[in-house]
Structures are given as C-alpha cells and as structure tokens.
Amino acid sequence: MEVREGLLYSKEHEWVKVEGDIATVGITDYAQESLGDVVFVELPEVGRVVSAGEATAVVESVKSASDVYSPVSGEVIEINQAISDSPELVNKSPYDEGWFFKVKMSNQEELSSLLSPEAYKEYVAGL
C-alpha cells in the first residue's frame, strides 16, 4: 500500500494536495484497495461551497458505496470528469489520474488537523 509523500491525509482516507490556496482531493491507495473495483463515481457540481467534513462525492464499488468527504472548506472549482467515464482510474492511479475534485480553500488553518504521511501510515496500521 502506497502512502505518498508530500500529501496530507484524513482519517476518512482522503488525501489532499495543497498548491497555494487550491486543494486537490482524492481517496488513498488504502481506500481504493478496501473498496475493490470502483464502478461508479458521483462528483459535485463546480461552484458548490462545501465545509470541511461534508460529504462531497460518492464512490461505489461492486460491493459497497461510500461518501467522499471534503477535508477542507471552500468552493469546488474543478472536478475530474475522467473518473466518471472511467471509474477504474480510481483503482489504478489513486494519487494521480484518479483525483476527485479541487477546492479553493476558505480556511487554510483546517490543514493543520490533517495527518502527515507518517501519521496516516501509523493510523492505517492500527486499523
């Protein structure tokens, strides 16, 4: 299982990549592995304003369905249409091609409550 350096993580198994005030959000390798084959993704509307911890997208595998929470507050400015058309990208490339949405953050202090790669690794090891 890969936990990528340079990202922040939530306990709900989302990752966040921060570039300026833009946060790109996806689900972790651990999450895609636990879900199994992803067959459907529901993405938010661009322009939707979300709060940290809010259910923002849905990911469904053959066996189960899960919400994807936005780890940060702000406005959704971009979604990854490619995973709607090819949901298997979430399994194949969870940290690159399989990203879900980008949020223009309204409160960057929220980032301090997220986990470092080391802390997320430890967290997952304890599950």
Added chain:
Amino acid sequence: MGARMINFSGWLLPVSYSSIVEEHLWTRENASLFDVSHMGRLEVEGPESVRFLDGLLTNRISSLEVGQCRYTLMLNEDGGILDDLVVYRLGEDRFMLVVNAGTTGSDYEWIGSHLPEGLRLSDRTSELAKVDLQGPRSREVLEAVLGWDVGGLRYFRFVEERWQGLPILVSRTGYTGELGYELYIDADRVLDLWDALLAHPLVRPAGLGARDTLRLEVGYPLYGQDIHTGVSPISANLERFVDWEKEFVGKARLLREKEEGVKRRLIGVRSETRRPFRHGDKVFSEAGEEIGEITSGSYSPSLGLAIGLAYVDVDFKEGDVVRVKGRGDWEARLFSYPFYTEGTVRLSL
C-alpha cells in the same frame, strides 16, 4: 492467497482473491475455482424415500434417474420458500440434498419432522467438502487434472468416480451460467484437489463476490435475499420448478395464489448507467408511485451497466421505464432476465 474474507452464515469465506471484476470476467472466458464448502449436504436414505421427497419438494423426484440431479424448492404450508436446493439421486433409495448454508440447520429439522419411520436423514456437511469449477474451459481442465473423460456428462447429470483412491462426485451443475462442474470430496482431502486444480494455468480462484455477480447476470435467485419464506414460487417467478401433477407441502396455498394472482413478482431491472442498484432500493413508476423494491443489485462486469432483481407490482411489465431511488435516483427499465445470454452452461459436448 491475500483474499478479502467475510462472515457468511457463520463461515469465514473469501469475497475476492484479486478483484471481483477480474474474477468474474476470467470465469466467463476460462475457468474459476470456488470454495463452496459452506453449502449444506443432507442425505435421505431408505425405502420409499422417493415418495417422501416428492411430497416434500415442488419439483418431481420420482422421474430422476440414478446419476441425475434436479433443482427444486421446498415450501412451508403457506407456500413460502424454505429453501432452494439440488437433489441428487445417488441410488434407487438414496438422495443427496445440497442446500444453502444459512438454512442447513432449519432444513434438517424440517425434513426430520416430516420423516416417516424407516427413512434415515443425515447431515454430511462437515465431512464432505465441495468446490466448483466453472467456466467454458472447465471441461478440459477437469480432464487434465482428474485424468478421466467428463465429456459425456450432460447438464444436471453426475458421476461418482475415484481420484487418487478417493471417492469423488462430479456433477455438471453450477451457479454462474457457464459450463461447469461441482465436485464433492472428503473434507480431509479437499485441499489436495483444490491445489491440483489451481495448478492448471487456465484456473484461478474466485470468491463469493464474483459468484454473486455471475449468478445475478443469469438471473439465478439468491436464497435469503431474493427468495425466502415471505415469497412463493409464483411471486418469485420460479413456477417452472413446480410440478402441479403431484401433491407436495404448500401446494394448496400455491393453487389459491395462482387463482387469485400475486401482487408483486420478481423481475429484472436494468439501467444504462453503471451505478449499482442495492438491496433495499425502492422502485417507482414514471408517475411517481412506489411499485417495488430491489432485492439484488450490482454492476454487471460482462455488460458494463447496472442490473438488479426486484419485486414489482404485476401491472408493470418488461420495457416499462421506472426510477430507482436509494443513495441515488436514476432511470431504469424493467427487464426479463437473464441479463447475460452468452453463457456456455447448456453447451453440448
């Protein structure tokens, strides 16, 4: 093997070894091996066991030859389905009943409570293991591994042979819609058989997840989910497994139901989207009236769209547009299953 495991009716079973979709597609093209030792195996033996089973089960048992097996239902007095099972005629007066894991105990009690004197009922579940080899290439695999020709075996026939000195029963049956075999062998030696079959390059292991998507694509109901004591063979669309020419437990109630008609019946639901239907999702008419409920739903790996089974008001027919509402809310059409019709299950060999 790195499998994902779940608890199923008290048995710890693999959901998948690699990925459900991969295992599913492999089964449709090659051959997959399923560990299904959780399924119950009961034996009924003694004079006139044929007459006893004919009175207890919906399908005809008396016309079975030794070496033949048949799918049937077992009902309670109210016509509710206690179980669906396959009956093997092992001898003139000896039968094996292969039943569901979750109902093995209650079936044993039910059959036992009706058992006439002179007949014997035994539960062989723990001593006799079962593995299924399923897929269009399963015949050549079986012949290569077992070393004898199964080519002459027709659909719903079985042979009792020996493998490495052990008795083994092989039936041409399955739950996937493909050519396939179910193998019964001494539980102490099943691992040897499992390893020998798995060593063949065309064979991969498959778990309960793929078993579920494979059976759903061909419209086989799952006991405890699509069928249960709350539904009858008529509402469950299983009337073809009822022989009306004989008496059996539950028949009087079924006849009345046939006369009066049922309110809801099991039918397929299909959507062009990939979003899977889930057990419990509600089905609505175009006018917005609630007309049914999904009992099994999934993404179909062979077809690339969502499929499901649902009990729907009988006024609605195949082709009707409906809406399914669960976590999502999406359009679908009622559909007469099977959804997948390319299977090799009935292939003449």
